[in-house]
Amino acid sequence: MTSSSSHDRLLDRLGEVAVRIGLNIAPGQQLLITAPLDAVPLVRRITEHAYRARASLVTPFFSDDEMTLARFHHAPDAAFDVAAGWLQGGMANAYRDGAARMAITGGNPVLLSNEDPDRVARANKASSLAGRPAMELITNFAINWNIVACATPAWAAQVFPDDAPDVALARLWDAIFLASRVTVDDPVAAWTEHNTTLHRRADWLNERRFAALHFTGPGTDLTVGLADGHAWAGGSEPARNGIVCNPNIPTEEVFTTPHALRVEGHVRATKPLFHQGTLIDGIEVRFEGGRIVETHATRGLPVLERILATDEGASRLGEVALVPHSSPISRSGILFRNTLFDENASSHIALGQAYTKCMLDTDGQTPEQIVARGANSSFIHIDWMIGSAEINVDAITQDGGREPLMRHGEWANPV
Template identity: 40%
Template structure:
């Protein structure tokens, strides 16, 4: 079992460096019941940091699965008005959101994809009016993950329950830079500076497109929106608080031009979506849109993702992560996008982040659309990086610059 001293370090990191709760602020903490022991530590650390109030919203994936197995699609799609009012009330108080997740990969594999799709759409539609708060960083938000035996056994099926859980904990703590003898806050401050260095380099070139190519067959050109901004690591909310949205994170990312993506991209890791694992898949893009695709496993789930809404067949993010990054070096397939996306370059189908565009957070949706930003009710990352990835950037005056060679930055 992980020592409480280490767990408390992790909790303090999540509260103070992740969501960066401010004095007197309301913290809304969403957690699985499986993570209750860690969530309580987060609550303690939040009050120590000066939180004015902590609201904990519990969920239970086992109960969720039972609901999908036994309730009708209509019942599951019904969003209680009080839940919407609760969200509005929290945002009206200028809260911050911390999500403690521990999803079991493939938990809903047996559930009909159409049912999952319909319920997801109902929830996204109901809470759409509040998306701006986190998407445009009006308030702080962060996600951390806690290992559980079911998740650990998916990652390390050859180990006993106890050994698998220990192995996953070690991998997670390494990924978030928490150890027995370090100060993780200091580690993260240094890490954020390194990520900012890469952002500054990429922003200095003002590339109009990036060309990705590897031995698996990826041959993709991603046009970048004019006046795009590369970001990574920490971010700043409208209240001035500096927070880290994802822990771990190794990426620098920006906004593609919705209509200037062409070619084929092969995924290099499975994608967990709707509780199912999509494996060995590729996507073909033409003028920005996915025009064809194939997956060896869960192709119907991939179809649901691409066809979720109008924007889900276009890209909203392109992210660069060196193959020689700490999470990649672990050599572990976490089967969890929060971790796997930080071991590999990735793309996201769906919504763009407005702060990846100059003055983007000040623009209305119609203005963003005209500039080539993508809008969708979802944002789903998939991994396509590899050890032999070559990336060439083209500037607006036609100059070509090597960005990646053999999977790593050469800038």
């Protein structure tokens, strides 16, 4: 629990870190913020810091869980194939004209768990389709962008179900402030140091140029081939508009592009996946030639199957990421039920679209050439967690050799 004035100070710091470290917003930039209604106080702090950093115009888009549910409860069936293409198109235009993007996460992780999975899937697909032009500018890293979290009562109730609402909310805020490194005396210095650590690990992996990663553990024996000319990334990085930003706050991962055709074996998820308001638990899948050919889940299987059917790339991998099991988020022992946190507590893989920035020498290459090197293409990008203290990772070298990369969830060698 934090006192009210201490909460206000930490909220202001989170806003400052999101603007200065997360976005590193440039003078004259416009800023688009998407946020749940409960995030109004954080959005106000972010807005003030953005204007102090000489942003020209901050435009917030607040979403409301009640309005989302009203659609599922009262709208006609045909509505679920409709999306706000005009708004997604407008946002894509904003990014092309130089705007930065901030997404505030914190909605109810199971908002749609009791809704018809078919309608949920259709609504998600319509919205992914409409959002593709904007999403491409994000996955191509054309602009500086950032995701940061806001505790909300509905999210806190899911994370700390045994606590009173105000206690749960305060505990979730404490966890967010800690993971976002704003509880230290000088958050900006802490982030600079943290970025250096992540850069060192990514640089070391880039020097080694491994051919594949082999994950083993309970229920898992998975070989993830890496794309030709893959690049490891982690921490702060320059977007294509030249601005060095930290797309995720918090972030603990180093990550790269798997080869879409070279993933073999089976893998068991180590945490449930909360995707667009639905819960998918007990995931086990088997890959052949890069493609998922067998799918199990103890909960939410219909939703998972619909996700995999989105398009050709939805059943192949677009990202593989390594996170030591001793990361601060993991050590907190909290299952956040939110990808931004859970993926930074655990090594993970992502179904769907690859990040162009995780491929070397793409300048001048066509999208087809980049795909031919193994980078997956899809409307979706969904991370799910496969790391734990029981997982070992071996690196396979280009000449077929093998060396330990992680043991019991920890890096086998320091950098």
